[in-house]
Amino acid sequence: MTDFSKTRHMFDIPAGMIYLNGNSLGPMPKAAPKAINSFLMDEWRTELVRGWNTKNWFMQSNTLGDRLGRLMGAPAGSTVVGDTLSIRVFQAVAAALALAPDRRVILSDSGNFPTDLYMVEGLMGLRDVGYELRTPAPEDILDHITQEVATVMVTEVDYRSGRKHDMQAIIKKAHSVGATVVWDLAHSIGAIPVDVYGTDADFAVGCTYKFLNAGPGGPAFIYVAPRLLDKVEPVLSGWFAHEAPFAFDLNFRPMPGKIDRMRIGTPSIAAFSLLEAALDIWDGVDMLDLRSRSMELSQALIAGVEAKCPGLTLASPRDPEQRGSHVAFEFEHGYACMQALIAQGVIGDFRAPNIMRFGITPLFTSLEDIAHAVDILANILSAKTWQSPKFQNKALVT
Ligand SMILES: *Cc1c(COP(=O)(O)O)cnc(C)c1O
Numbered sequence: 001m002t003d004f005s006k007t008r009h010m011f012d013i014p015a016g017m018i019y020l021n022g023n024s025l026g027p028m029p030k031a032a033p034k035a036i037n038s039f040l041m042d043e044w045r046t047e048l049v050r051g052w053n054t055k056n057w058f059m060q061s062n063t064l065g066d067r068l069g070r071l072m073g074a075p076a077g078s079t080v081v082g083d084t085l086s087i088r089v090f091q092a093v094a095a096a097l098a099l100a101p102d103r104r105v106i107l108s109d110s111g112n113f114p115t116d117l118y119m120v121e122g123l124m125g126l127r128d129v130g131y132e133l134r135t136p137a138p139e140d141i142l143d144h145i146t147q148e149v150a151t152v153m154v155t156e157v158d159y160r161s162g163r164k165h166d167m168q169a170i171i172k173k174a175h176s177v178g179a180t181v182v183w184d185l186a187h188s189i190g191a192i193p194v195d196v197y198g199t200d201a202d203f204a205v206g207c208t209y210k211f212l213n214a215g216p217g218g219p220a221f222i223y224v225a226p227r228l229l230d231k232v233e234p235v236l237s238g239w240f241a242h243e244a245p246f247a248f249d250l251n252f253r254p255m256p257g258k259i260d261r262m263r264i265g266t267p268s269i270a271a272f273s274l275l276e277a278a279l280d281i282w283d284g285v286d287m288l289d290l291r292s293r294s295m296e297l298s299q300a301l302i303a304g305v306e307a308k309c310p311g312l313t314l315a316s317p318r319d320p321e322q323r324g325s326h327v328a329f330e331f332e333h334g335y336a337c338m339q340a341l342i343a344q345g346v347i348g349d350f351r352a353p354n355i356m357r358f359g360i361t362p363l364f365t366s367l368e369d370i371a372h373a374v375d376i377l378a379n380i381l382s383a384k385t386w387q388s389p390k391f392q393n394k395a396l397v398t
Helices: 004-008 032-054 057-072 085-098 114-126 138-144 167-176 269-282 287-308 334-343 367-383
Strands: 079-081 105-107 132-134 149-155 180-184 203-206 221-224 326-330 349-351 355-359
Touching: 032 057, 032 269, 057 079, 057 221, 057 269, 085 114, 085 149, 085 180, 085 203, 085 221, 114 132, 114 149, 138 149, 138 167, 149 167, 167 180, 287 326, 287 367, 334 349, 334 355, 334 367
Parallel strands: 105 132, 105 149, 149 180, 180 203
Antiparallel strands: 079 221, 203 221, 326 355, 349 355
16 A cells, blocks of 8 residues: 555645645655755766766656656656657647548547647648647547547546546547547646556657646656557657767658657756656555545545535536546636635635636645645635735736
């Protein structure tokens, strides 16, 4: 059994704060300052450019990809880290389109995170061949997987409601019509058990600063099914994807048959040190234990809010099997109410138009935290604290 009282003490969360936003930005591991300091003092300062070899900087995209891969069922050699999730979405969809040159439809859904859709719009604009992006309602997606579809690009867990797609069903249907699937696992990795290899996913992408706790701007990742590695097109053909980067050839030759062909250019090695410290915590975590604990905490939050917080309505699926690891409630004055909550040390967030969102993160959240947060929210509602003018102004980032 995973000892969540132990993992809780591996994070440095300010005293008195109940942090229910690990789905947006994970908290700092206690090991992070030492990790980044050691990178600065024992690697960059002393090794300088030699660090690419002596400290293995050049291969960290791969070694960290393999470590992170365990959390999503990816075999070694199928995942690399670096760059941002928006870039990885672009890269994966471009590669998926190249695998189906005669098809023109990219299928997503209307619940997807906007940057994923924006990146596809930008990609479509580069080639004037009549690409079309379809975004039906999430619950209708299976019916829209037809022979016209080149690739299905979906986020497994909806960033607002927490609704979870049936990954296996979507992949099966897509493969039966000759389409591929690009999974965005931003709200899945570190939140729920994922099995990219077992479900035969084609591509998967995600970030490391949410449930994985690698810090703001932590590197993104891309997974490519091993069966595709010899043919996948590295559209963002940077020198780190070259068969021989240090041959300095004038022409691009992708690294044959290896995930290295999805590397792009020089990644942030400083950020890698923070990712490594974050992954150390995950080493002792069983994903099935995490899932049952996440369900227990989520049910406690829902039951508490429904009993004590009139005016809020559940905006997530009631069935825990249909959810990821965050819970959303609708409330007309959701923005102001969340500001009042944050002012009292309970950190969640707000998503337009009226969603109050709470991340459920077993690594550092206890049942007592949930009970305490519910009581504070109940008080804010009964005293109408949220009506204060200071809670009405929208900040730049919500
Ligand atoms: C968080 C998130 C992103 C963010 O992309 P960045 O490039 O890291 O800013 C993209 N897609 C989804 C589904 C997300 O949840």
